[in-house]
Amino acid sequence: MKNFSDKLSELGFSRIVAGVWRWGKLPQSQWQILIQQAVELGITTFDHADIYGDYTCEEQFGQVLKANAALKAKCRVITKCGIKLKSAKRPGHRIKHYDTSAAHVLKSAETSLRLLGVEVIDLLLLHRPDPLMNPEEVAEAFYRLENQGKVKSFGVSNFTPAQLEMLQSFLDIQLVTNQIELSLFRYESIFNGTVDVLMKYRMQPMAWSPLGGGRYFTSEETAKSLAITLQQLSEKYHCTESQLLLAWLLTHPSGIYPVVGTTRPERLEEAMGALALTLERQDWFALLKAVAGKDVP
Numbered sequence: 592m593k594n595f596s597d598k599l600s601e602l603g604f605s606r607i608v609a610g611v612w613r614w615g616k617l618p619q620s621q622w623q624i625l626i627q628q629a630v631e632l633g634i635t636t637f638d639h640a641d642i643y644g645d646y647t648c649e650e651q652f653g654q655v656l657k658a659n660a661a662l663k664a665k666c667r668v669i670t671k672c673g674i675k676l677k678s679a680k681r682p683g684h685r686i687k688h689y690d691t692s693a694a695h696v697l698k699s700a701e702t703s704l705r706l707l708g709v710e711v712i713d714l715l716l717l718h719r720p721d722p723l724m725n726p727e728e729v730a731e732a733f734y735r736l737e738n739q740g741k742v743k744s745f746g747v748s749n750f751t752p753a754q755l756e757m758l759q760s761f762l763d764i765q766l767v768t769n770q771i772e773l774s775l776f777r778y779e780s781i782f783n784g785t786v787d788v789l790m791k792y793r794m795q796p797m798a799w800s801p802l803g804g805g806r807y808f809t810s811e812e813t814a815k816s817l818a819i820t821l822q823q824l825s826e827k828y829h830c831t832e833s834q835l836l837l838a839w840l841l842t843h844p845s846g847i848y849p850v851v852g853t854t855r856p857e858r859l860e861e862a863m864g865a866l867a868l869t870l871e872r873q874d875w876f877a878l879l880k881a882v883a884g885k886d887v888p
């Protein structure tokens with residue numbers, strides 16, 4: 592099925608997005624290799640948050656871009672704000688908490704711009720639903736950032752459908768995504784209305800931990816039925832198990848954008864290979880059955 596008006600592709604986003612959350616522990620030289628390799632493969636969109644790497648990832652990424660204008664021109668950046676970590680870098684934070692006040696959203700976006708070394712953030716997400724969120728303040732911050740040309744588009748992350756619709760009702764700007772945890776291992780949002788509401792508003796979901804954070808590959812407890820199904824299907828489709836896990840997401844008609852978290856160049860290439868797969872409908876359900884342990888009702 593062809594995806595309806597794809598706002599993320601209109602923003603120039605690659606269908607596979609590289610998430611940098613786990614890159615925080617890597618040396619600067621490895622950032623250079625990963626960004627270069629990703630862009631060469633066609634993974635030109637990078638998912639950040641102000642807090643990744645204990646507030647260090649944006650700067651490490653920015654250092655690579657600042658040294659390479661040609662690379663920078665090809666990159667699209669997503670970043671998030673709204674979580675305040677207890678960190679030596681933020682001595683004022685007495686406790687981990689959320690802050691979606693206009694003042695914090697503006698300040699966070701401006702800091703991200705500076706550290707990332709870009710003139711515009713392609714997509715700014717509110718990282719988590721904040722119980723104290725005042726939607727009028729968020730609207731004010733978003734309008735200012737848009738009017739100043741600092742942020743191109745806006746979205747949310749980990750929001751319920753009701754939270755998303757509530758915030759949207761205060762905005763003239765249309766939100767473009769809800770970045771949610773979504774994989775064959777965490778598929779509830781496909782069934783509980785979260786993804787349906789995104790489709791209703793013609794927003795593409797972004798899937799974080801699309802491989803379930805890699806636990807499947809290392810856990811002893813992996814369901815035998817899943818291991819068998821993945822093995823059979825990887826033989827059938829001549830692909831790897833992680834490509835099948837990504838293809839399972841890419842098959843969904845909402846147009847899911849997986850945000851892969853690998854720290855290895857070769858696995859970025861592997862992820863791109865998933866785009867070439869077309870899963871048969873019954874195989875999609877076979878994978879679901881393998882994790883659910885039963886047929887659909």
Ligand SMILES: NC(=O)c1ccc[n+]([C@@H]2O[C@H](COP(=O)([O-])OP(=O)(O)OC[C@H]3O[C@@H](n4cnc5c(N)ncnc54)[C@H](OP(=O)(O)O)[C@@H]3O)[C@@H](O)[C@H]2O)c1
Binds near residue numbers: 613638749800804833
């Ligand atoms: N919005 C949010 O609240 C939120 C929350 C969490 C994450 N995120 C975003 O989502 C991104 C991805 O999350 P994630 O890192 O959990 O995604 P993921 O792609 O599901 O998991 C990546 C992990 O799986 C491992 N892995 C991948 N393929 C493997 C294989 N074949 N065998 C063994 N291990 C394998 C990787 O190890 P290697 O590095 O060794 O390949 C890495 O540790 C993050 O970087 C971040 O940008 C957003």
